[in-house]
Structures are given as C-alpha cells and as structure tokens.
Amino acid sequence: MRNITMSLPALTPHLSWGWQELLDLCKIRVVAVMLVCAAVGMALSSPGIPALSNVFFGLMGIGLTACGAAAFNHIVDRRLDALMLRTSRRPVASKRLPVIVALLWATFLSSLGVGLLIWQVNQLTALLTFASLVGYALVYTAFLKRATPQNIVIGGVAGAAPPLLGWVAITGQITPEALILTLIIFVWTPPHFWALAIHKCDDYAKAGIPMLPVTHGLEFTRLQIWLYGWLTVIATLMPFMIGMSGNLYLIAAALLNARFMYWNGKVWRGKDPQAPLAAFWFSIRYLLGLFGALLLDHYFTILAW
C-alpha cells in the first residue's frame, strides 16, 4: 500500500485538483456579466417587479448552463489551450484535472441548469438556453473557431443570448425589444474580442487558430473594430428610438459610446500599442454600464409615474 501511494505522484505528475479547478472551468466572471444582462432582460420585460421565483430559477438555470458550456469549452479546446500562453495553465489543458472529471462536471452543471429551467421556469427558456449551450460549446468551439475568421461573429449569437433568455424566462415570449438587447451584445462582441485578439495575435497564430488578425492582418482587424463599434453605437440607440428606454438611458449611452469609440478609434489608428488591451477591458465596463443604465432608466421611469 505504502509503495502504491508513493509511486502515484510519479505516475501522475501533474494531477492535482479540487474545487478551485472545477470553479476555474466555469469562466465565472464572464458568466457573471452574462447574468447581469439576463437580469436586465428580466427587469425590462415587465412594467413592475417580475415574478421572483422566475427571476431566481431563471438566473440559476441560465448561470449553471453557461458555466457548463464554459466547462465543455475547456474540454474541447484543451489541446489548443495548451499551445497558447494565456490559456496553457487552465486545469484541463495543463492536465491537472482529468478530462473525465471535467466532462462529468460540465454535464452535471448543464443538466442541472436546463433541468431547473424546464421544471421551474418555462420550456422556451430551457430550449433557447440549451441552444446557446450547443452554439457555444459545440458549434463555435468545435467547428467555427478552427474553421473561419468569422468564428466569433457567428458564435457571438450564443454569447449574446442572455438578455433574451432573461426576457423569455419572465414572459415566455420572444419580442422585438428582447431581440434589440441581444443585438447590442451581438454587435459589441467583435470589438470586444478582436481587440484582445490583436493583443494576443502571436499566441493565436502559434496555435494555428484562424482569428481575424491572423488571417487578414492587424490593419483590416482594426478597421473592423471601428466599423462594428459604430454598429454597436447604432444598436444602443434603438431602445430609446422605440420608446423602451428614456432620457436617463440616452445620456448614459451617449457618454459610454463616446468613451467606447475613443478606444476603438485609438485601436483603428494603430499608433498606441497599449490601445487594443485597454479597449478590450473598457468594452466590458461599457457593456456593464450600458445594461446598468437600461435598468436604472427602467425603474426611474416606473417611479416617476
């Protein structure tokens, strides 16, 4: 017995995992921002306070499924992740966590998430959340990411879904208002991701992943960031134009857009080597600020009545 125990570290030199590794699979900070967007979708879907049980189980179900999708992504991408500096220390890529454990964890999280939605929320939310899981973990990660520089544009549909999922969790219906919130995240994704991809271009090239800066060069990618930035600005004006949001939102959106386009403009001009990373981090604060403004505006308008 003593011999077996002593020889284990030699046989499995990298294996060392616990709750931290399981948590690392969940991309918890990305999922947290997605849940903010889902919660805003829930709030804007109805004039008063939405049914609290739908809010609670909706956010639990969407969050758990998104964590499961992220865990599947770690499994499918483990060889690619091992080739890139940014991702090489991930639990499955670095072989600290066995694939089978990650697979059981991803399956557990996703089943629990979708199960909660079917049981406590509604079938349509469960179906759309499951479609987002498949869209990200399978369609984007296993196929698009390796196949085309448009990978994140098409794959962005799955990442953009949270406000729609939140909306449907409360109302059971897909409406144009919910689709506008999703459109905002959809057109925001290319500036968000390509800014980071420019910064990590060598890493992606080394791993042979056809991200836009690798296949079409930095100048073309910088232009795309600028153009998608303007599309995002237009999309963010839509909630005001259709009367879903008021002046408070419009002012906040104008200020946030000015800063967003300041950074995207810097990326486009290509003179400041720090600009892409700064633009990437600002894109996250921007999205949180924008959805925060939608929420505040919604409840201020209700209180003002």
Ligand code: HEM
């Ligand atoms: C296909 C769509 C998307 C792609 C390709 C993408 C790509 C990325 C990448 C590569 C990172 C760096 C992750 C890391 O270093 O571990 C990142 C970070 C992040 N993304 Fe995205 N993203 C997408 C959509 C989204 C969406 C929809 C949201 C939120 C609604 C989001 C929020 C975030 C946040 C909060 C971070 C920072 C995470 C941290 O602090 O560790 N992303 N994204």
Ligand SMILES: CC(C)=CCC/C(C)=C/CC/C(C)=C/COP(=O)(O)OP(=O)(O)O
């Ligand atoms: C159910 C539901 C709402 C699903 C959404 C799932 C989800 C967590 C999407 C996250 C999008 C994201 C962080 C992509 C990163 O791209 P990447 O995987 O290429 O980046 P990486 O190189 O950091 O792994």
